[in-house]
Amino acid sequence: MKKQTLALACVVAGIAAGCGGGSGTSATSQSPSFAATVGSVDVTGTRWQSVKYGGGGYVPGLIYHPTTPNVVYARTDIGGVYRWNPTTSTWVAITDGLGVKEGFYMGSETLALDPSDDKRVYMSTGLYDWSGQNGRLYISTDRGDTWTHVDLPFRTGANDPGRAIGERLMVDPNKSSVLYYATRTSGLWKSEDYGQTWNQVTSLTSFQYPGDQIGSLPGRTSGGIEGVLFDTSTTGSGTATQTIYASVGPDYGAAAGLSASLYKSTDGGATWTGVTAPETGFHIPHMVRAKDGMIYVAFTKDIGPGAGGPCRLYKFDGTTWTLLKSYEPGQWTNWGIGGLSVSGSGPTTRIALGISNTWGNWQGLPIVQLSDDAGKTWREIATQMPHSPDVGFSGWIDDVEIDPSNPDHITHVTGGGLWETKNASSPTPSWNEVNNGIEENATLTLMTPPKGANYTLLNASGDIGVHVQTDLLKKTTREPQGKFANGVGIDTAWSNPAYIAAIGVPGYVQNGVHGIYSTDSGVTWTNFASEHPDAATGAAGGAEASIAVTAPGKAVWAPSNSRPAYTTDNGATWTYTNLPGLPGVGINRGYRVVADRKNPNKVYAFNSGGAWWNQWADTSHFWYSTDGGHTFTESAAFVGAGAHVTSFGSSSIAVNPNAEGDIWVADGYNVLHSTDSGVTWTNLNVTTQDWGNNPTWMTPEVPGASSIALGKAPFGATYSASVYIVGIVNGAWGVHRSDDGGKTWRRINDDKHQYAGIGNLAADQVVPGRVFASGNGRGVVFSY
Structure with missing residues (x-):
């Protein structure tokens, strides 16, 4: 189940050189087709494909084209946008071309389609309303194959609370050049030129939260103006729709002095009148219009995701409100209305209703309610088949959509992907x-x-724990179910890879860290007999942690903000190493520990310094051990070779599995190499940094070298391993490979495969040329 902790995982992992990257330009600036944001090279990239997991994260919105069958998009909160391919029955990622400086724009707050042009797509992006950055609108005229963008004059929050509310962005069905955007903290905005320029609709309100107040709001955001509805049955008339509704969240309404939760305009937004609604103090997550003009409105107390109640569903004919459905909190239940969709008209209107904050705990629990008589009677359609709470209908049912071309086809979102039925009319869909x-x-x-x-x-991943992949193109079944909320670190014994050890956060309330191991290649898992001495502290549960396995039952565990400790007995006892403790420096930090693959008595520990601002108080450090990670000696030559201070997520360490004492470090700036177990170091001086708008006393906007891995070398290579780095070589950012020990490099990804930045690398030890990489919220991809 995907929780908001995934946002934290994205930030602390340093994915995409900072999930909040990007710099603002004028409101009309554009970029062609996600062109590389750092110097590009004319080189054919290796082919790339996703490692199969399937879902894994929250899909807050599904958007169907109203008239063209099978044109549907899924927007995610941190992992880009997907378009459905009906021929292959797969989702196609259409945002993989975002560059390394566009990590902040990898989540879509809202997405809109032009009812008169099924190829025109608008994608609003920007992860956090509180970040200080404005959002961005990407525009495509070819269903997302290529994009241009404009920088919006207001903030967006694709990964903030209430991210399923809306859709916030709507295209006027009668005049496609007109768009409205219901923002969280800046009121209602309008564009009359296909999204190129925007103006606030001050006839509704001119209130905007001051930027310095947004971070102190509950959840660091607001419901704001929550939705826009065009009250029309026509399309493409050429005259802007005159009757428009806008819903208002209770928090924003109180701050802006808007007394109603729903406003109506009959003159194309020139003036607005409050509509007396039957509920006050509620959010309106969705409002939809049936073909006969009846409007259906959901009221829910909480903002979501997985919004709690009480909740109500009404239909509204412009004058009269009729209650159709309601849920009150109980001793064991707190359900809210999330998704809402209608099909047809009149007394046979089909309504699909997603009941959020329901978890499939028992048969008959209301997950998706369906009415075929405009809300007079209801039946549950989603729990007719048994599902476990963690695998089936997880509780963020915040969007439900009836396929406009097939009312028996209903899809709903969850915290971990999508579920669909194609026989909704069946007694047991x-x-x-x-x-x-x-x-x-x-x-x-x-x-x-x-x-x-x-x-x-x-x-090891945020929110989905750890898993062992046996087939790259099939979802793994080797997962320690229920052990972790966030997987943080994982390693294997090189002498016997059936032994695996992993560390992670055991619950969504991030309190401490937990260790487990497997002796059968991940089929079954056992808790360590005891935990690292600092494991129970909240600070130790950060993502800046690692574990190194030297042999079955033997490991060195370095939690965040702590002192590493070792075990020789599967965790029955833990003993502190002599490495100094690492308290946080405003953000978490930790050691990266790794075992030598040729000599398991050798263990290496790299402390990158934690944050650029720590450069005046400390340096980076490299330590080596010759007794299995019990005691360590610091390399006096490491800093002298040019090692810099940087964050945990912008640095990396790797060992050559084919040569003892052969170590590589990417310190955010440079690639450093040691062939004597870390005693002496050589700086390759092959990478450069992109400082962007940052002064050189801070940190580069794009690191020169942030991740490194070594894998199987091809036949005829002059070095025993292929070396892969993420960074900037010869002016081009990307994944670069060297087969001659770092003397020459070539970029192996292209501009269509940038994934808004690339985080971790791991190189295959069997297949030459195959490297695994984590995209920015896009799971794992590999070259082939």
Whole structure:
């Protein structure tokens, strides 16, 4: 189940050189087709494909084209946008071309389609309303194959609370050049030139939260103006629709002096009149119009995701409100209305209603309610088939959509992807996951095993724990179910890869960190007999942590903001190493620990310094051990070789599995190499930084080298491993590969495969040229 902790995982992992990257330009600036934001090279990229997980994250909105069948999009909160391919029955990622400086725009707050042009798509992006950055509107005229963008004059919050409310962006069905945007903190905005320029609709309100107040709001955001509805049955008349409704969240309404939760304009937005609604103090997550003009409005107390109640559903004919459905909180229940969709008209109107904050705990629990008589009677259609709470209909049912071309086809979102039925009229509809192609999660650690392992990849990710991948194109079944909310670190014993150890956060309330191990390649898992001495502290549960396995039952565990400790008995006892403790420096920091693959008595520990502002108080540090990670000696030559202070997420360490003592470090700026177990170092001086608008006393806007991995070398290579880095070489940012020990490099991804930045790398030890990489909220991809 995807919770908001995934946002934190994205931030602390340093994915995409900072999930809040990007710089503002004028409101009319444009960029062609996600062109590379750092110098590009004319080189054919290796082909890239997603490692199969399937879903994994929250899909707040599904958007169907109202008249063209099978044109439908799924927007995610941190992992981009997908378009449905009906031929292959898969979702196609259409935002993988976002560059490394566009990480902040990898979440879509709202998406709109032009009812008169099924190829025109508008995608509003920007992760956090409180970040200080404005949002961005991407525009496509070819269904997302290519994009231009304009920078919006207001903030957006794709990963903020209430991210399923809306859709906030709507295109006038009668005049396609007219768009309205219901913002969280800046009121209602309008464009009359296909989204190129925007003006606030001050006839409704001119109130905007001051930027310095947004961070102190509950949830650091507001419901704002929550939705726009055009009250019309016509399309493409050429005259702007005159009757428009706008819903208002209770928090924003109180701050802006708007007394009603719903406003109506009959003159194209020139004037507005409050509509007396039957509920006050509620959010309106969705309002929809049936073909006969009847308007259906959901009222829910909480903002969501997984909004709690009480909640009500009404129909409204412009004068009279009629209550159709309601839920009150009970001792064990607190349900809200999330999704709402209608089909047809009159007394046979079909209504699909998503009951949010329901978890499938028992048969008959209201997940999706369906009415075929305009709300007079209802039946439950989603729990006719048994599903477990963690695998089936998880509780964020915040959007439900009836397919406009097939009313028996109903899809709903969850915190972990999508479910659909194609026989909704059946007394017992059958449901299936429809997540093929959707790969949305924040990956914190990747690891590959040695040749001979019966698995290919180890993965620790935010919100979905850890898993062992045996087939890259099939969803893994080797997961320690219920052990972790966030997987943080994972490693294997090189002498016996059936032994795997992993660390993670056990619950969504991030309190401490937990350790587990497997002796059968991830089929079954066992808790460590005891935890690291600092494991229970909240600070230790951050993502800046690692674990190094030296042999079965033996490991060195370095939690965040702590002092590493080692075990020789599967965690029955833990003993502190002599490494100094690492308290936080305003943000979390930690050691990256790794075991030498040729000599397990050698263990290496890298402390990047934690944050650029710590450069005046500390340096980066490299330590080596020759007794299995019990005691360490610091390398006196590391800093002298040019090692910099940077964040945990912008740095990396890797060992050559084919040569003892052969170590590589990416310190955010440079690539450093040691062939004597870390005693002495050589700076390759092959990478450069993109400082962007940042002064050189801060940190580069794009790191020169942020991740590194070593894998199987091709036949004829002059070095025993292929070296892969994420960084800037010869002016081009991307994934670069060297087969000659770092003397020469070539970029192996192209501008269509940038994933708004790339975080972790892990190189295959069996297949030459195959490297695994984490995209910005896009799961794991690999070259082939």
